[in-house]
Amino acid sequence: MSAFIKAFVFVVVGEMGDKTQILAMMMAGKYKAKQVLIGVLIATILNHAIAVGIGTYLSLFLPMTVISITAGISFLIFGLWTIREEAPKGEKEKTSRFGPIMTVAIAFFLAEMGDKTQLIAIAIAAEFRQPLLVLAGTTTGMMVADGIGIGFGAWICKNIPEKTIRWVASMVYIFFGILTLYDSLPGWMIRLIYIVPFFLILGGLVYLIGIRSGQRPQPCDQISAQNPQEPPVEQNL
Secondary structure, three states: OOHHHHHHHHHHHHHOOOHHHHHHHHHHOOOOHHHHHHHHHHHHHHHHHHHHHHHHHHHOOOOHHHHHHHHHHHHHHHHHHHHHOOOOOOOOOOOOOOOHHHHHHHHHHHHHOOOHHHHHHHHHHHHHOOHHHHHHHHHHHHHHHHHHHHHHHHHHHHHOOHHHHHHHHHHHHHHHHHHHHHHHOOHHHOOHHHHHHHHHHHHHHHHHHHHHOOOOOOHHHHHHHHOOOOOOOOOOO
16 A cells, blocks of 8 residues: 555544544634635645655664564554544534634644544554655545535435544554554464454454443534524424
8 A cells, every 4th residue: 555545544444533634624614615715735745745754763772573563453442442442522612813814724723733634644654764745645635525525524424424434544553453463563473373463452442442431522502602604493392
């Protein structure tokens, strides 16, 4: 899988239902969709450029085997993180001295710092050593995912359970994590004596973490709370 495609797929999967996608959906309730997407683009390029730079820098000093194993473990962690991820707290209304685009860009940049998708950019940049392709892939992935969120967020939340989205995304990360480890670990570790405990531990973590994160609110609930645009419908008794 090429650097661009892997970065694109991982970011799209990771951004679905993520707090930054929810933030973009909330911003779309206050500003025009075009302004929100431009702000997201500016923030993503700056944020992920930092991440890609860090990943590329690390790849200069670490052996590729170590990087690949670390990337595989990171993908497993991202999978578990996706299952347990908590909903972001509501953003307080603030009067900004900046215009809509810069307001979105600043808010999105800060929200993305240390977020899962930024860490994904670091891991993939270190793995492939192709910073421009990785940056292009992660940026495109963010724009696609947030564009979907802005355009179809309400429909997605009403028709596709948020828990389903999280579990599908989690399984994608875990699958690629296992595949990366399989390709990177020495042959003597690919034996039943190690494989069986590995899957037992991983399955136990998925089970425990998945059950404990069952109370996360739907993104649409948070959007409605932030942007109560429609008055309640009165029923005539």
